[in-house]
Amino acid sequence: MCGIAGVISRSPVNQLIYDALLLLQHRGQDAAGIVTMQGNKCFMHKARGMVRDVFRTRNMRALPGTIGLGQVRYPTAGNAYSEEEAQPFYVNAPFGMVLVHNGNLTNAQALKKELFDIDRRHINTESDSEVLLNVLAHELERVARELPLTPDAIFRAVGAVQKRIKGSYAVIALIAGHGLLAFRDPFGIRPLCFGVAEEGEYMVASESVALEGTSHKFLRDVAPGEALFVDMAGKLHTQQCNDNPTLNPCMFEFVYLARPDSVMDGISVYQARLNMGETLAQRVISAMPPSEIDVVIPIPESSRPSAMQLAHRIGKPYREGFVKNRYVGRTFIMPGQGARKKSVRQKLNAIGLEFKGRNVLLVDDSIVRGTTSKEIVQMAREAGAKKVYLASAAPPVRYPNVYGIDMPTSEELIAHNRSVEEIREYIGADALIYQDVDGMKRVVGALQPALDGFEASCFDGSYITGDVSAEDFATMKEQRKSQGEEEDGPARTRLALQSGAEA
Ligand SMILES: O=P(O)(O)OC[C@H]1O[C@H](OP(=O)(O)OP(=O)(O)O)[C@H](O)[C@@H]1O
Ligand SMILES: NC(=O)CC[C@H](N)C(=O)O
Numbered sequence: 001m002c003g004i005a006g007v008i009s010r011s012p013v014n015q016l017i018y019d020a021l022l023l024l025q026h027r028g029q030d031a032a033g034i035v036t037m038q039g040n041k042c043f044m045h046k047a048r049g050m051v052r053d054v055f056r057t058r059n060m061r062a063l064p065g066t067i068g069l070g071q072v073r074y075p076t077a078g079n080a081y082s083e084e085e086a087q088p089f090y091v092n093a094p095f096g097m098v099l100v101h102n103g104n105l106t107n108a109q110a111l112k113k114e115l116f117d118i119d120r121r122h123i124n125t126e127s128d129s130e131v132l133l134n135v136l137a138h139e140l141e142r143v144a145r146e147l148p149l150t151p152d153a154i155f156r157a158v159g160a161v162q163k164r165i166k167g168s169y170a171v172i173a174l175i176a177g178h179g180l181l182a183f184r185d186p187f188g189i190r191p192l193c194f195g196v197a198e199e200g201e202y203m204v205a206s207e208s209v210a211l212e213g214t215s216h217k218f219l220r221d222v223a224p225g226e227a228l229f230v231d232m233a234g235k236l237h238t239q240q241c242n243d244n245p246t247l248n249p250c251m252f253e254f255v256y257l258a259r260p261d262s263v264m265d266g267i268s269v270y271q272a273r274l275n276m277g278e279t280l281a282q283r284v285i286s287a288m289p290p291s292e293i294d295v296v297i298p299i300p301e302s303s304r305p306s307a308m309q310l311a312h313r314i315g316k317p318y319r320e321g322f323v324k325n326r327y328v329g330r331t332f333i334m335p336g337q338g339a340r341k342k343s344v345r346q347k348l349n350a351i352g353l354e355f356k357g358r359n360v361l362l363v364d365d366s367i368v369r370g371t372t373s374k375e376i377v378q379m380a381r382e383a384g385a386k387k388v389y390l391a392s393a394a395p396p397v398r399y400p401n402v403y404g405i406d407m408p409t410s411e412e413l414i415a416h417n418r419s420v421e422e423i424r425e426y427i428g429a430d431a432l433i434y435q436d437v438d439g440m441k442r443v444v445g446a447l448q449p450a451l452d453g454f455e456a457s458c459f460d461g462s463y464i465t466g467d468v469s470a471e472d473f474a475t476m477k478e479q480r481k482s483q484g485e486e487e488d489g490p491a492r493t494r495l496a497l498q499s500g501a502e503a
C-alpha cells in the first residue's frame, strides 16, 4: 500500500497536502512527493525518504497553487531506491497530467509492451503507476479530441482505463486547467474516501484519518469502480464507470496497514481489531486453560487493540512489556530483510519485570515473514519469561499478495508450506495460536453488511479479480526479485535508521 491525497481549495494547498501525507506516513516510508498546480503549470518535489525529510521549507515554498496531490510510497513494483519511481508521475499530454496510485497492476508488463507497440508511448521506469498514468493519458486523449473536455468524457475515459488495467488501484490525478480526478478499482480492494472543508474545497485520501486531521468533513468512501471529478470551479461530479462493481476491501488493511482511528468502507479499523482479539481469545481458550497464562503482552504497535480485547476476554492482565522506540518506523514495510531484522531490536525493547518468572502470552496482529516474532520470543526469554506463548490476530499468511502488499513470493512467507507446529518450532515459542480465516472474515464482515466479501488472498489463496494467470505471478515475482536484490546492506540499513516519524 501507499498513502495518497489530493486537494482542491481556494487557498494554497502545499501545507494541507504535507499534513495529509504525514497522517498517511504509516502507509509508505520509502519516498514521498507532492505536485501542485498554479494556472496550467505543475510544480513537483519528490524524493526518497519520509515526509519530514523530503520536504524542507524551500521545497514547500516552491509548491504554489490551490490544487495538488501527493503520495507516500511503499513500493510493490520497481524498487525502493529509485528516485524516478517515487510518485507523483507526470505526463505532458493531453493537457499535462500528474497521478498518484495506491495499489498494484497485475498486467503492468503486458500493458507496457502494448503501450509501446500500439499506443507509441514510452515508459521510462519499472513502476506500474507510470504505466497506469500513460493508459489514462491515452484514453483521455481519445475523448479529448472534441473540446471542451466534459466530466462525462473524463468518466468515459476512466471506464476505458478500467477495461485495460488489472489488479488494484486507488488513483488521484490532476488534469492541468481542468481539475482533480479520482477513481477506485471495481473490486474496491484499495481504500479511497473524500471529504469537504468549505463549499467547493475537497480532499480525497486513502484513509479518513487524513481528512479528519486536516479539518475536512468526511463525506463518504469512493465506491468501487466509481470516479469523481472536481472541476476548477470546485464543482463535484461523480459517476459509476463500471458495469459490475463489487466491494471486497483488502483484509490486510484491517489487520495491519491502516491506522486504527480510520474508518474504511464503513468499518472502524479499531473495532475490526477488537473483534479479531475477541475471536482469537476463543481460540486461545480452546487451546489451553487461561490459568496457564499469567499476563498478556502486545507486540507494539498494531496488535494493541486485539491484545487488549483478548486479555479482557480471557480475564488476564494486559501489560505493556515492550517499549517501542518511536524513531524507528514500521519494520514490515521496510525494503530488505536485513533492515527489517535489525530494526526489530532497534524498535522494541523488553521491560524485564513484566517477564521475569511469568508465563506470557504475546499477541501480534500478524506473522508474515516471522522476523518480528522470532526476535520477540527470544527477547521475552532473555528477559526471564518462564513460558512464551504467541497468538496471532490474523491467520497464517500463506500466499503471495499481488494487490499492493509487498509479499510477491510465497517462499518468503514463514507459513508457506509449513504446519503451525513447524512455524512454532521455527519461532521458538512454547505454543502458537492463530486466528482462523472464517472467524476473521465473520467478525470483520459483521461490521459492514454491504460488503460482497474481502480480498484476503494472502490468507486463503483466492484472488478476487479472478484474472491473475500463472504467467502474471511469475512475471511479478521475477520483477520484484531482480529489483529487490539490487542494493542490499548499507543502503537498506540507512533507510531503516532514518525512518521514524510517528504517523
Ligand atoms: O512476521 P513479520 O514479517 O515480522 O511481519 C509482521 C510484523 O510486522 C508488522 O509490524 P511493524 O513493525 O511493521 O509495524 P507496527 O509498529 O505497526 O506493528 C506487524 O504488525 C507484525 O508485527
Ligand atoms: N503499495 C503501493 O500502493 C505501491 C504503488 C505502486 N505499485 C508502486 O510500487 O509505487
Ligand SMILES: [Mg+2]
Pocket (backbone or CB within 6 Å): 299, 300, 301, 302, 303, 364, 365, 372
Ligand atoms: Mg507489528
